[in-house]
Amino acid sequence: MPVKKVAFISHQNCQLHDMGEHHPESPLRLKAISDELKRSELIQELTCLQAQPVTLEQIERVHPRDHVRRIRNSSPIKGTIMIDPDTALCPNSLAAADLAAGALVQAVEGVMGGHYQRAFCSVRPPGHHAELVSSMGFCVFNSIAIGVAHARQAHGINRIAILDFDVHHGNGTVDIFKDDPDVMVCSSFQHPFYPNRMHDIERDHLIFTPLAAGTDGIEFRRAIERDWLAPLEKHQPELIFISAGFDAHEEDPLASLQLNELDYVWITEMICSVAKTHAKGRIVSALEGGYHLGALARSVHAHIQSLGESCL
């Protein structure tokens, strides 16, 4: 791997967001990832950075002020409160959400500034279910969307692609960019399945790949090639974002697709090849789902290694 061309952006306080002992979106997810990167020594080949918190101005490029205020005002002083049937806030949750979104802004700065070519944000809470005015599905703010807004506002990037291979449809990202043809959103997801929203909107810049329960890697690869490649070639994205969820893994307890680490290597290489052709190799990837700790750690390792191996 070319030395230090990939940044690994995280923060220990992302592990302080705790929705309860039995919640699958657990602080242990980030620990499992960093333990695996240390064990394999891949960590030594990465530029490791502490995430910085997002600013209110950067959040408000995406989410309306009233919504942000409502979420901030619901933060508990102790214990947890539910902001959606699946999503809780504890006293440290908003600080973690600010770091998760801030990591995306930082990744954009680093990639656009040429400090590294690619970045993986190992952060939580995830973001892709967060719609314009709803926090849901373990997500508080849409971190990827906040990164996209920063790339456009601060760096004048016009054409962007967000590639979402989490097992759940990225309804929040679709909600935010559904009327914005400069941002292509490609999303593969188990269907029918949670969240069952925003999957039947028809626009040229929204590319949806619904997959039946039980779909394996061969079928997954075929569907992605069939659906994503031609539209991406046409769109010519100048910067690529990945909503990197690993809950389509065959060992994941929340869903029923049958992918494994090699499929994550495959899709990462495919994305790298599009980035090489159109985006000067630039990729910003952020963790979304993935709930089997071992499978998550191995899959993230495979993803980051592939991001590094194909750097320009």
Ligand SMILES: [Zn+2]
């Ligand atoms: Zn998911």
